[in-house]
Amino acid sequence: MPDGAIRPSGPIRELVIVGGGTAGWMTAAALSRFLEHGYRIRLVESDAIGTIGVGEATIPQIRLFNAGLGIDEDDFLRATQGTIKLGIEFEGWQAPGTRYMHAFGPVGRDLGLLPFHHYWLRGRQLGVADALGAYSLNAAAARGGRFRRGDTQTQGLPGLTHAYHFDAGLYAAYLRRYAEARGTLRTEGRITAVERDGDSGDITGVRLENGDCITGQLFIDCSGFRGLLIEETLHAGYEDWSQWLACDRAMAVPCASAADFTPYTRATARPAGWQWRIPLQHRTGNGHVYSSADMSDDEAAATLLANLDGEALADPRPLRFTAGRRRSAWVRNVVAIGLSSGFLEPLESTSIHLIQSGIARLLAFLPGDAIEASAVAEFNRQSAWELETIRDFIILHYKATARVDTAFWRRRRDMAIPASLAERMALFAATGRIRRDHDELFTEVAWLQVLVGQGVVPGAGHPLAGLLGDDDIAGFLASLKAAIDREVAGLPSHRDFIRQNCAAAATGA
Ligand SMILES: Cc1cc2nc3c(=O)[nH]c(=O)nc-3n(C[C@H](O)[C@H](O)[C@H](O)COP(=O)(O)OP(=O)(O)OC[C@H]3O[C@@H](n4cnc5c(N)ncnc54)[C@H](O)[C@@H]3O)c2cc1C
Known part of the structure; x- marks a missing residue:
């Protein structure tokens, strides 16, 4: 047996998904698509327990998930009563009466060595810059209620970047049809007991109320907040983040x-x-x-x-709910995906994305003949890091506020924050530089929009931006804004886009 292998078991081919919410059916759809041959995939869900039933806003990465499954966008939007999402508008977060958009896609255009925002900061100093959102095609189209897929008509402007809003129950039902058509076996029933191997402690099966036992070698816990296998059975533990994220x-x-x-x-x-x-x-x-x-x-x-x-x-x-994460998302032969692995409030619509990345990570670390301790450790390290960087991004919305109207907001403004976030905020406030670690989910442009939107605006940016003449800066900013305004004026309305491409039956969309 190689070093670090938890147990010799022969080829691990029998996978059991516990739970049929968004996490369960996304997992079943992906596994049935990518583990087509030689695997047995079963899913157990209980109609009596039901699903959480919310989770309707997403980020653009979901398009990769659907595309990986070969799902047609219009068919999916029609089936889920879906609409287009170009970003999130934050109202009253910096102070009552303020608003800003965290839009998907780029903001402005980089010039030479420097990201756009250094020229924007210089333009602000000169009094020639508009609000940051004026230089984002996504933000302008969102505010104008417009959308078109594909390339722009204006040379040099990248196309719109979109995600979706959809009915979570209809999405799960859509993926259920997909997964069942590809061989996933579904069992309806309430799990009342979990069977474990007397020697190893691994889970061997889940027993239903009617006495049936669904056996398997690897279990994916998609049972929601309770974590039926990962917590109630294997006691993985939970790291509570409510000192920073007090909404519960x-x-x-x-x-x-x-x-x-x-x-x-x-x-x-x-x-x-x-x-x-x-x-x-x-x-x-x-x-x-x-x-x-x-x-x-x-x-x-x-x-x-x-x-x-x-x-x-x-x-x-x-x-x-309690903001936080399961201390280990993978314990023994159980991998937690979805709410069972942790939760961050839906301020940046990240939960469904975390399901998607959990599935991608499971496929990347899919065990062969044995579950290797080193693979489990790396899976857990990556899962923790991903959630912590998203946590910091969400805390930023609360910490960087000038609201003082209630004790809740005063406490948010005055709270101590993780050092990782404090360092980022200090770096940006002092220099206009944005730290983004490796391939963390939120890009520099995402951090920029929320930092600026929340009122963290450095006095000056990179010194090289000052080498461009004042008139050139003004001209650059004005021509960008004009190109965006022109492009948006030529876009169809969002309502027309839906009506022409993907109207669900019996709606007045
Ligand atoms: C207030 C709120 C708003 C949210 N908004 C968003 C959003 O806008 N965007 C976003 O991306 N995410 C959002 N989320 C998160 C999103 O709802 C979840 O990530 C998503 O629904 C996945 O849930 P789940 O499948 O893990 O759990 P659940 O939906 O709870 O499913 C659990 C499944 O386990 C089954 N189960 C449990 N116990 C048993 C048992 N004993 N026997 C058999 N079956 C069992 C249940 O029947 C069910 O099928 C939001 C969450 C909350 C709380």
Whole structure:
């Protein structure tokens, strides 16, 4: 047996997915697509327990996931009541009355050695720069309610970068059809016991209420917050991040669609948290994320209901969570994917992406004949690092605020933050330089938009930007903005794009 191998077991070919929410069915779809030959993939879910049922806004990486499965974009949007997302608008985060967009895609155009924002900072000093968002095609198109796929008409402008809003339940159902058509075997039933090998402690099967036992060699825990295998059975432990991310509850409610059909998510700051708004074809998804130490559930529900675009279509549904991560996402022969592996509030729509990257990592570290301790350690190291960098990005939205209207916001502004984030903020504030570690999820341009949007704006950037003449800086910024405005004016509306390409049946989209 090679050093570090946990157990000799022969080829590991029998995979059991526990849970049929977004995580379970995304995993089943990907495994059935990429492990076509020689593997047996089973999924167990319980209709009686149900799924979390929220999770409707995504980031552009999901297009790679769908493309990897060979899914046609229009077919997918039609099936999931989907719409286009070009970014997230943050309202009231820096201070009441302020707004900025964290848009996908580039901002401005780099010149020579320097990223665009150094010229923008120089332009600000000279009084010739517009708001940062004016130089983002995505932000301008989002605000204008417009969208087109593919190349731009204006030379030198890259095309729009998009993600989706969709109905999470319909997406899971879509992927279920996909996975079952490729051989995934689904079992409906509530798991009431977990069977383990007496010697190794590995999980050998999950026993259902009706007595049946679903056996396997590798188990993917997609059972949601509870972590049926990874926590309740294997006690992986949980690292709690609520000292930085104090919101621990949400109320979610759908409402009738508004007249403006925005191709972006909106996140509006509230006295003890924030509210999301996600426009779908048939309805708008809304939710209020809040800190239970600062607001009662009744108040949270009332705030949510008082701030909807249209008539509420259900009663607000309460959800509870703790920000943090499972100490090890892979323990023995169990790999946690989805909410079972950790949770960050949906401020930057990262959870579904984390499912996707968890699946990619599982495929990268797929065991052959034995589960190697070194592979498990590396899987866990990468999973922890990924979540920590996203955590820092989310904390930034709370820390860099000038809001002082409630105790909640004052505490956020005054809290101690992880050193990793403090260093990034200090570097940018002093020099305009942005630190991005290796291939972390959020790009320099993402950090830039949120730093600036939250009010962290350095006085000066790179000294080389000052070598360009003042008139040249003004001309450069003005021509970029004019090109973006011209391009946006020629784009079809988002509503027309949906109507012409991917309208779901029986909607007035
Ligand atoms: C308030 C809120 C808002 C969110 N918004 C977004 C967003 O905008 N964008 C985004 O990317 N993500 C968002 N998320 C996260 C997103 O909802 C989840 O990442 C996603 O739904 C995956 O959930 P899951 O499949 O891991 O768990 P779940 O949906 O909880 O599924 C768990 C599954 O396990 C099964 N199960 C559990 N116990 C048993 C048992 N004993 N026997 C049999 N089956 C069992 C259940 O039946 C179910 O099928 C949000 C989350 C919350 C809480």
